[in-house]
Amino acid sequence: MEDGKQALRDAAERLAAVSDTPRLDAELLMAHALGIERQALLLDPARFAVPGDFAALIDRRMAHEPVAYIVGYRDFWTIRVAVGPGVLIPRPDSETLVEAALAHVEDREASLHILDLGTGPGTLLLALLSELPEAAGLGVDVSAEALAFARRNAGELQIQDRAIFREGDWTDGVAGQFDLILCNPPYIADCEQLMPDVADHEPAGALFAGPDGLDDYRRIIPDLPRLLAPGGVAILEIGASQLISVSALAEAAGFTIRCRRDLGGRDRALLLTRT
Structure with missing residues (x-):
């Protein structure tokens, strides 16, 4: 009978045709099939018998289904975010926004008010609330x-009493002022070709966001001055080539701009402060 070590090797070889991270994908899928964490699998994969449904999971990945949808979660920052079809999968690049927000905060015990526009499964808001125990936020x-x-994730993290989630169209109907505003809007031009994992599965x-990928920035940015508290910062995720635009x-909305790059050295987080 094939043991886990050999099965991982074989699966990674197959997945190399569809994934940039074939070994990682294989490990996550086997751990999921075994009902254990990946770290436990890696201690000694040879001691595990191959789960009966492992092959079916690999077949799903070979059809370009994202690993996060197959296993039902994506780890982000220090939290686990439950996701599924119809929901944007958190990207490691977006952790740059969390880093930038925490770097701006002088007192992590302060009662900060956070707004997360386009919150998705609560990714950015919940990551920040996990670091700021006295903060509360609206997604x-x-x-x-x-x-x-998002509500499920807040419950799993036991911070549902500090996170409110509301259905809405960007800033429409949002009132008050916020110390931190985060937003990861759509920013891909309509004509851009994406990998099948993304194009065929994610919403x-x-x-x-329109012909140049800027449609949602044009809606969001002009309304931020009324929502940003004095001394606060709005942090927007941008595409790697969108810094100037x-x-x-x-700047037209009256903001001073700074940019923070992601771990790959790409422009990623645009920090807006009031002048």
């Missing part, structure tokens, strides 16, 4: 499906 998204995951409404929109 807004147009997708009821995504908000159901187009969370990815594409999005900065121009922010």
Whole structure:
């Protein structure tokens, strides 16, 4: 009978045809099939018998289904975010926004008010609330499906009493002022070709934003001045080539701009402060 070590090797060889991270994918899928954490599998994969449904999971991945949808979660920052079809999968690049927000916060015990526009499954808001024990926040998204995951994730993290999730269209109907505003809007141009994992599975409404990828920035940025508290910061995720164009929109709205790069050295987080 094939042991886990050999099965992982064989699966990784197959997945190399469809994935940039074939070994990691194989490990996550086998751990999921075994009902254990990946770290436990890696201690000694040879001691595990191959689960009966492992082959079916590999077949799903070979059809370009994202690993996060197959296993039902994606680890982000220090939290586990439950996701499923119809919900944008958190990306490691978006952790740059969390880093930038925490770097701005002088007192992590302060009672900060956070707004997460386009919250999806609650990714950015919940990551920050997990680091800021006295903070509370509002997550807004147009997708009821995504908000159901967000509320579930808040419950799993036991911070549901500090996280409110509301269905809405960006800033429409949002009142008050916030110390931290985070937003990872769609920013891909309609004509751009994406990998099948993304294009065939993740929601187009969370990815594409008009002919130049800027449609949602044009809606969001002009309304941020009324929502940002004095001394606060709004942090927007941008595409790697959008620094100049999005900065121009922010400057026209009266903001001072800084940019933070992700671990790959790409422009990723645009920080807006009031002048």
